[in-house]
Amino acid sequence: MTTDDIATTAEIARLARGTLLPSFPGATAPHWVLDELEAGLGGVTLFALTGNVPSPEALAALTAQMRKAGDPFITIDEEGGDVTRLGGHATGSPYPGNAALGAVDDPELTRRIYRSLGAELAEVGVNFNFAPSVDVNTADDNPVIGTRSFGSDPALVARHAAAAVTGTQEAGVAACAKHFPGHGATVDDSHLGIPLVDADLDLLDRRELVPFRAAIAAGTRAVMTGHLNLPAITHGAPATLSQEAITGLLRERLGYQGVIVTDALDMQGASGAIGIPEASVRALIAGADLLCLGPREHAETVEATLAAIDEAVRAGRLPLARLADAAERTRLLREWLAGHSPAVVDRPAGLEAARRAVRVTGALPGWTAAPLVVETESTGNIAVGPTPWGLRPWAPDAVQADGADGTAKRVLDRAKGRGLVIVLRDAHRHAGQRALTTALLTARPDTVVVEMGLPVWRPRSAVYMATYGAAAANAQAAAELLGLC
Structure with a gap:
């Protein structure tokens, strides 16, 4: 192997590692996580069900431990309401979710709620929140969105999407609008399959994309893709793995230039037929910058995914420049995070909003x-x-x-x-x-x-x-x- 080959191998490994957000069990980071962080791992995703969040104090100690090893994105799903990880998984969240905030329809109150949520996350060292959900919930029988949505009216969802993004980021935490291009018109769960969104571009423009435009205008630092089949756009592939959806629709049509992160790739809607390593390669080719691997995807998945990315680059399927582009976007996000101070926790806002709803x-x-x-x-x-x-x-x-x-x-x-x-x-x-x-x-x-x-x-x-x-x-x-x- 020549010196150039060695350099290329190291560069591919470094760039590939920087796209990954694996998980791990327990309230202490295992040695493999710390080793990967030292080598440039993009970050981790924390889950309550895997024991990452036994208490705020334990979580603060965990995030401090990981920061000694690297500069990771420490990501979590903390939507408030029914989807809660930060202590609320044991007691229920002190903040109502999006449906209640939409019923009140006071964007300033939504901003206040999300600013307080962000402040609580910042206190324990979480810097990247997979929220808000900005899906327009038009299907009553939607099995996975429901009260996670601000409502069924695109304009209402849009104004609260902007408020939620603003509030989160005022607390120094990156917001992540999800699930692009919109999970609200489905009657299937992307954890279990690929939901169909039967909408052409005109309908998407009038409905699903309205809140994403508002979130982008509000400066959201990240957007999460959904594993959704939009036949008119993705031609049967899930949006997460579709260049037409990520690069064509989100980057070019909506003009979004921030970080794009995938929904968990262990979900059947993304990897059920092809496996996580191949889904990771396809998501990167499509234009994703960060890959959320899922709650049970640990060292073995990281190793297999790095190998698959390396092989895809060498085979010419995945341009090295695409990985470099992802690295530049995540670098800019880290730079943004370093320049923000946390806000003050405002728990009374939660009960006020719930009462008004x-x-x-x-x-x-x-x-x-x-x-x-x-x-x-x-x-x-x-x-x-x-x-x-x-x-x-x-x-x-x-x-x-x-x-x-x-x-x-x-x-x-x-x-x-x-x-x-x-x-x-x-x-x-x-x-x-x-x-x-x-x-x-x-x-x-x-x-x-x-x-x-x-x-x-x-x-x-x-x-x-x-x-x-x-x-x-x-x-x-x-x-x-x-x-x-």
């Missing part, structure tokens, strides 16, 4: 004793994970119930002599919730219905409360109105 139809009863609270079963989605929700912190004798035969009778027997509250979450997506609610209202028309997901399905006659989210802040706002606290 609640909508009540009908007159709430004036109970003389605490009502029986019934919490229905609701399957979350993969992005949300097993985050606690509901009114149990304010109703210790709350009962869990599904729509199985006999459930309504058991609930009614237990509720004799007291008020009755049934708590739903996206009832439009759960037949059991609807059946149980209908049965309870038939026997007890005074039942109060609380919807903590999207208020799409509403019983015809009931006192009805919509919180537009299931975060701890949303739950407290509901509990206050119900007289539980």
Whole structure:
């Protein structure tokens, strides 16, 4: 091997390593992560389910440990609301999510919420947040966006996208508008397959792209791609692996010049048929700058992906200049991060927003004793994970119930002599919730219905409360109105 060959090998390895955002288990960085950071690894992605975030104090120690080894992007999914990692995965977030902020429709309050979220992240050493979600949620049965969206109106989503980006970056944390070109019109989850977005360029311009334009105008430092099939644009490939979507649509048509990061490449929508190393190569060819590998992708995946990138460069599939371009964009982002100071945490903003978001139809009863609270079963989605929700912190004798035969009778027997509250979450997506609610209202028309997901399905006659989210802040706002606290 000649000196030039050695130099080229080292250069490819350095540039390729700088694009990777792997993960690892536990609250201490393993030796391989520290070694890779010393060699120029782009950064890491932290996940609550892998034990990276047992407490804010532990997370601060972890990020400090990694910064001694390199200058990494330390990334996380902290949207507030239902998708929370920073402590909220154990207790529920103190900040309501985007649906509640969209219901309030006060962009300055959204800016304040995201500035406080950013301040909390900066305090523990996280400098890159995979938020906000700026998807326009036009499909009621969307299994993965829902309350993560500000709403179904592109103009409303756009003004809050800009406010969220501004607030996050005022705290010295890079914002990341996602999931380009828009995950809101799908009824499939890209964790499990490639969702179809049946929209031509004209419809995208009028709907999905409106909030991305606003986020770009607000100066978002990053945009995340979604694993979405837009036949008119990507011709069957997921957008993450499509040059037409990333370079043609995002770079050229929208004029975006910042960092582009992929959604997790372990998701079936990206790598299910080809594997993560090949998906990584295709994403880089398409124009991505950073590759989020996924929560279970550790040293072995990094090694395999580096080898695949090296092979692609040597085969002429992936120009070395494309890697150099990615490195320059990430260098500029690090330069931006170094020039910003953190903001002040403002947790009262969370409860204020949650209270303002609640909508009540009908007159709430004036109970003389605490009502029986019934919490229905609701399957979350993969992005949300097993985050606690509901009114149990304010109703210790709350009962869990599904729509199985006999459930309504058991609930009614237990509720004799007291008020009755049934708590739903996206009832439009759960037949059991609807059946149980209908049965309870038939026997007890005074039942109060609380919807903590999207208020799409509403019983015809009931006192009805919509919180537009299931975060701890949303739950407290509901509990206050119900007289539980």
